[in-house]
Amino acid sequence: MANVTVNFIECKDKKPKPNADKIAFGKHFSDHMFVMDYQADKGWFDPRIVPYEPITLDPAAMIFHYGQTVFEGLKAYRTPRDRILLFRPEKNFRRLNLSSDRLSIPAIDEELALNCLKQLLKVEKEWVPKAEGNSLYIRPFIIATEPNLSLAPSQTYQFIIILSPVGSYYKEGIQPVRIYVEDEYTRAVRGGTGTAKTAGNYAAAYKAQERATKEGYSQVLWLDGVEKKYIEEVGSMNVFFKVNGEIITPELNGSILEGITRMSIIEVLKDWGIPITERKLSLEELYEAYEQGQLEEAFGTGTAAVISPVGELNWGERKIQINKGEIGELSQRLYDTLTGIQTGKIADTYSWTIEVK
Amino acid sequence: MANVTVNFIECKDKKPKPNADKIAFGKHFSDHMFVMDYQADKGWFDPRIVPYEPITLDPAAMIFHYGQTVFEGLKAYRTPRDRILLFRPEKNFRRLNLSSDRLSIPAIDEELALNCLKQLLKVEKEWVPKAEGNSLYIRPFIIATEPNLSLAPSQTYQFIIILSPVGSYYKEGIQPVRIYVEDEYTRAVRGGTGTAKTAGNYAAAYKAQERATKEGYSQVLWLDGVEKKYIEEVGSMNVFFKVNGEIITPELNGSILEGITRMSIIEVLKDWGIPITERKLSLEELYEAYEQGQLEEAFGTGTAAVISPVGELNWGERKIQINKGEIGELSQRLYDTLTGIQTGKIADTYSWTIEVK
Numbered sequence: 001m002a003n004v005t006v007n008f009i010e011c012k013d014k015k016p017k018p019n020a021d022k023i024a025f026g027k028h029f030s031d032h033m034f035v036m037d038y039q040a041d042k043g044w045f046d047p048r049i050v051p052y053e054p055i056t057l058d059p060a061a062m063i064f065h066y067g068q069t070v071f072e073g074l075k076a077y078r079t080p081r082d083r084i085l086l087f088r089p090e091k092n093f094r095r096l097n098l099s100s101d102r103l104s105i106p107a108i109d110e111e112l113a114l115n116c117l118k119q120l121l122k123v124e125k126e127w128v129p130k131a132e133g134n135s136l137y138i139r140p141f142i143i144a145t146e147p148n149l150s151l152a153p154s155q156t157y158q159f160i161i162i163l164s165p166v167g168s169y170y171k172e173g174i175q176p177v178r179i180y181v182e183d184e185y186t187r188a189v190r191g192g193t194g195t196a197k198t199a200g201n202y203a204a205a206y207k208a209q210e211r212a213t214k215e216g217y218s219q220v221l222w223l224d225g226v227e228k229k230y231i232e233e234v235g236s237m238n239v240f241f242k243v244n245g246e247i248i249t250p251e252l253n254g255s256i257l258e259g260i261t262r263m264s265i266i267e268v269l270k271d272w273g274i275p276i277t278e279r280k281l282s283l284e285e286l287y288e289a290y291e292q293g294q295l296e297e298a299f300g301t302g303t304a305a306v307i308s309p310v311g312e313l314n315w316g317e318r319k320i321q322i323n324k325g326e327i328g329e330l331s332q333r334l335y336d337t338l339t340g341i342q343t344g345k346i347a348d349t350y351s352w353t354i355e356v357k
Numbered sequence: 358m359a360n361v362t363v364n365f366i367e368c369k370d371k372k373p374k375p376n377a378d379k380i381a382f383g384k385h386f387s388d389h390m391f392v393m394d395y396q397a398d399k400g401w402f403d404p405r406i407v408p409y410e411p412i413t414l415d416p417a418a419m420i421f422h423y424g425q426t427v428f429e430g431l432k433a434y435r436t437p438r439d440r441i442l443l444f445r446p447e448k449n450f451r452r453l454n455l456s457s458d459r460l461s462i463p464a465i466d467e468e469l470a471l472n473c474l475k476q477l478l479k480v481e482k483e484w485v486p487k488a489e490g491n492s493l494y495i496r497p498f499i500i501a502t503e504p505n506l507s508l509a510p511s512q513t514y515q516f517i518i519i520l521s522p523v524g525s526y527y528k529e530g531i532q533p534v535r536i537y538v539e540d541e542y543t544r545a546v547r548g549g550t551g552t553a554k555t556a557g558n559y560a561a562a563y564k565a566q567e568r569a570t571k572e573g574y575s576q577v578l579w580l581d582g583v584e585k586k587y588i589e590e591v592g593s594m595n596v597f598f599k600v601n602g603e604i605i606t607p608e609l610n611g612s613i614l615e616g617i618t619r620m621s622i623i624e625v626l627k628d629w630g631i632p633i634t635e636r637k638l639s640l641e642e643l644y645e646a647y648e649q650g651q652l653e654e655a656f657g658t659g660t661a662a663v664i665s666p667v668g669e670l671n672w673g674e675r676k677i678q679i680n681k682g683e684i685g686e687l688s689q690r691l692y693d694t695l696t697g698i699q700t701g702k703i704a705d706t707y708s709w710t711i712e713v714k
Binding site: 024025026027029033052053054055056057058059060061063064065066067068069071102103104137139141143144147148149150151152153160162164184185186188189190191192193198199200201202203204205206207209210225226228235236 | 508
């Protein structure tokens with residue numbers, strides 16, 4: 001199925017591209033999108049590239065009522081030599097299927113999906129921004145479309161990919177963020193949907209983010225749902241700490257999303273011979289390390305920011321500053337390495353990038 | 358705002374009503390629906406009754422990506438004297454706002470919403486089925502509509518009410534259900550969204566339901582997300598147990614949905630002088646009560662079934678039968694009382710019903 005024919009209906013009225021230095025995240029979309037349908041009796045069918053246009057759904061479509069939906073997020077980068085690169089996109093389609101499994105959504109053919117994405121990017125290659133630090137954000141998602149208020153998995157779905165040119169995450173250089181430890185609201189719990197990239201996890205986090213913002217913090221640090229003791233994620237990112245020369249990141253415990261930046265960072269650290277441990281890490285332990293002067297760096301990882309240094313933590317009223325509120329040496333080196341590989345500026349010794357030709 | 362003008366665009370092509378004895382739940386919809394829009398700078402505006410028609414949304418609409426959505430479920434009943442009754446509808450709009458608060462969705466005017474629902478029901482009164490046991494299921498819901506992939510609450514929403522004629526839940530008399538105790542998957546945890554009626558909670562439950570069905574059981578019993586020890590809900594219903602003459606239901610602990618049938622059952626039991634306790638109840642305690650011959654009845658409560666007797670529980674391989682797998686005397690009395698009030702067959706001494714005139 002991976003070499004199936006993708007129908008193409010060309011958009012008549014091409015949109016102007018947004019001004020490179022004024023791009024707001026997630027508000028501009030390219031001229032075309034990819035769509036594929038699913039019916040229980042036919043499987044996935046009719047892959048097509050069509051003009052970017054509204055979706056029309058029955059008001060009883062299951063996506064509106066029972067939340068059967070999954071998504072992914074990745075980027076296409078333009079290199080200085082005008083090549084277009086994707087960073088480990090097969091991992092995104094792998095994870096999309098893992099998310100789908102949790103949400104009782106039928107799997108897609110991962111190879112087919114990647115081929116279709118490449119075809120869409122060929123059509124839309126002018127939409128991959130040229131400006132330094134900018135990129136084309138790619139949002140694949142699946143929604144349940146059957147009009148039926150019964151509590152059961154949908155019999156029909158749509159798989160859609162939309163593209164959005166985005167600006168540099170760090171317009172004025174990397175700014176470490178101040179983090180508020182959330183101890184009331186819960187992002188996810190074992191047996192729940194925390195390991196899946198599904199809509200419901202995200203809106204559920206807004207209340208905590210609201211409070212953090214009100215208190216003057218930019219992100220939330222999430223604790224585990226069971227004991228409210230162990231560190232899980234920061235905002236919608238995975239999180240790493242450098243303690244006395246060792247890097248520690250929370251282990252994949254059944255409620256943490258397995259980030260593709262996370263797995264790449266771990267591989268790079270191992271490659272560099274820097275000790276990296278995936279394990280349970282309590283806030284109490286982290287604060288003790290701080291007291292002993294051993295907490296050297298902290299950073300979130302994700303597709304949007306790649307590396308987001310943490311400059312301050314506030315747990316109750318226990319505020320600590322990490323690395324004088326500045327980006328650490330290792331954080332910077334990891335950022336330069338990952339973004340260098342993604343944008344083709346340094347050699348991709350890991351074979352992580354795929355060129356769209 | 359509660360007496361605002363509701364615009365009305367009449368549907369040209371009226372649909373045939375479904376055959377009374379062949380109605381599948383949630384698959385038939387009436388000729389009109391209610392819609393109201395929200396913009397951050399205008400609040401809720403343009404309440405209108407329009408033909409039932411597809412919703413058209415940008416593929417980047419936030420409902421598809423971050424799950425900002427809430428819903429309600431209630432019914433309109435036709436009495437033997439042809440009056441149309443709603444059962445405690447103000448509680449549904451109250452709960453809708455509580456759910457919205459958790460999902461960072463702006464509140465609606467509850468009185469206005471109820472008035473709009475009544476106007477919609479006047480237009481659609483022929484859609485309230487006449488057949489014994491049938492009713493008109495009402496589904497109010499709110500969806501985030503802003504086209505924006507940023508992780509932040511939407512600036513625009515739609516509030517929609519659709520109507521669906523439904524058959525009797527018990528076509529062949531009340532059949533007690535067999536319940537499978539789920540000890541891997543989690544429905545909700547304190548600090549999560551379990552108390553809100555929001556889409557993400559429902560799709561998350563399909564995996565467990567799948568397994569229960571495979572094992573030959575019709576519903577899942579959910580345990581608390583923290584200790585996996587205490588009883589929370591059954592399927593998408595609240596649950597009650599009769600132990601040695603006393604009725605016990607799990608207390609509202611921050612992860613259980615506060616059912617309107619649940620609160621009504623509690624009031625009726627108090628009125629009847631039957632001891633009713635809301636408290637933590639572990640499965641272990643319940644199984645001990647069974648061993649001692651004290652577990653007399655068990656039943657789920659919800660809008661769809663009103664009372665759903667539990668005839669069997671399977672926890673690991675510990676299977677127990679309750680009341681010989683038959684509906685208990687109290688369960689039957691509660692069912693007759695609630696449905697009697699809802700359908701106007703017995704006097705509504707609680708003033709719970711509201712007539713649509």
